Amino acid sequence: MFNPFMLVPLMICLYEILSLIVPLKISWPLKILCSLILLSGLAKSMLYRRTETGFDVLDMPYSVTVATTLIFNFIIVALFMLLVKDIAFILWRLFIRHPFPGHYASLFVFSLAIVSTLYGTYEGLRLPDVRTHEVVIPGLGRELDGLKVAMLVDIHADALTDSRAVQAIVERTNSLNPDVVLIPGDFVDGQVKSRKNDLAPLSGLRARLGVFGTTGNHEYYFDYHGWLKEIEGLGVKLLMNEHVILSSGDSRLAVAGIPDHTGSMMGVDGRDLTRALDGIPENVPVILMDHQPRDAVKNAEHGIALQVSGHTHGGQMPGIYSMVRKANGGFVRGWYNAGGIRLYVSPGTSQWNGFACRIFDPSEITLFILRRED
Numbered sequence: 001m002f003n004p005f006m007l008v009p010l011m012i013c014l015y016e017i018l019s020l021i022v023p024l025k026i027s028w029p030l031k032i033l034c035s036l037i038l039l040s041g042l043a044k045s046m047l048y049r050r051t052e053t054g055f056d057v058l059d060m061p062y063s064v065t066v067a068t069t070l071i072f073n074f075i076i077v078a079l080f081m082l083l084v085k086d087i088a089f090i091l092w093r094l095f096i097r098h099p100f101p102g103h104y105a106s107l108f109v110f111s112l113a114i115v116s117t118l119y120g121t122y123e124g125l126r127l128p129d130v131r132t133h134e135v136v137i138p139g140l141g142r143e144l145d146g147l148k149v150a151m152l153v154d155i156h157a158d159a160l161t162d163s164r165a166v167q168a169i170v171e172r173t174n175s176l177n178p179d180v181v182l183i184p185g186d187f188v189d190g191q192v193k194s195r196k197n198d199l200a201p202l203s204g205l206r207a208r209l210g211v212f213g214t215t216g217n218h219e220y221y222f223d224y225h226g227w228l229k230e231i232e233g234l235g236v237k238l239l240m241n242e243h244v245i246l247s248s249g250d251s252r253l254a255v256a257g258i259p260d261h262t263g264s265m266m267g268v269d270g271r272d273l274t275r276a277l278d279g280i281p282e283n284v285p286v287i288l289m290d291h292q293p294r295d296a297v298k299n300a301e302h303g304i305a306l307q308v309s310g311h312t313h314g315g316q317m318p319g320i321y322s323m324v325r326k327a328n329g330g331f332v333r334g335w336y337n338a339g340g341i342r343l344y345v346s347p348g349t350s351q352w353n354g355f356a357c358r359i360f361d362p363s364e365i366t367l368f369i370l371r372r373e374d
């Protein structure tokens with residue numbers, strides 16, 4: 001069954017067979033076996049499939065999903081290394097008279113790609129660590145000093161981040177005893193009927209002042225209206241051009257959310273930050289959830305104190321990082337000053353099934369401890 005999404009990965013696989021496997025000094029049956037294993041990674045290219053009700057994510061047993069993840073990750077990781085090797089090959093041919101040591105170069109790339117893939121896949125699939133940040137919020141009242149705000153983003157619940165993984169994330173988050181939990185988008189991948197069980201543990205999140213979220217781009221790829229209902233049914237209050245005001249004693253804090261750009265592109269949801277902030281008293285600081293970080297400088301004009309975003313997955317690995325930075329207004333992971341406001345871009349709590357690999361880019365559960373100005 002031909003799938004147009006397979007064409008580019010197929011070309012990459014053929015290039016890797018020629019550049020990586022053929023030069024190796026191993027028997028031809030072994031070369032054919034390695035090539036077939038590599039080609040089996042193309043199963044990932046069929047991750048999204050069209051069904052009668054729209055796109056859905058291919059549902060395979062967890063062990064098969066992990067196996068194809070490993071092979072596909074190897075294909076992507078090896079690609080960057082092979083490009084470097086082949087540029088070196090061209091330069092060698094131009095300037096050096098001796099034959100290029102093709103076997104050793106391929107063996108080196110093969111070994112390095114295997115080690116990098118195993119490490120990157122482990123990092124991609126493991127339970128995220130907690131990363132804690134104290135953040136000063138101008139105008140924060142005394143009673144809210146020390147407020148614990150946990151942030152989860154890019155959970156991408158599906159066959160890879162299944163209900164067990166989501167449950168583990170929820171338990172680790174609850175162990176922090178957060179006052180508030182924020183989830184700015186990309187909850188899930190797939191149709192509601194296929195994936196609702198994987199996201200279901202989210203209902204176990206516990207936060208004294210509430211669990212709030214907004215949409216990411218992936219919410220719009222599947223049954224959008226169905227997911228909105230499902231996510232709210234799990235106890236997550238979605239803030240779609242809206243805000244809530246949290247208070248403790250005389251101190252107040254606003255949490256606002258705007259839907260992802262994809263909603264506007266698909267004509268489902270518009271983004272309206274003015275409407276989201278309308279009615280917030282001037283002296284009340286605002287935390288804004290916006291799934292993608294690229295509008296942070298524009299959002300800063302509205303006088304918010306802190307924007308929290310995700311979407312970039314922290315760049316995932318060297319080679320891709322600079323492309324992710326370019327596509328996201330220069331924001332990839334960590335803290336930024338964006339037009340005078342503080343922006344925090346989380347590398348994501350989990351992983352997208354399409355490329356579940358993180359090299360020098362661990363996922364995280366973020367914990368902000370809010371502090372008032374001295």
Ligand SMILES: [Fe+2]
Binds near residue numbers: 312
């Ligand atoms: Fe996203």
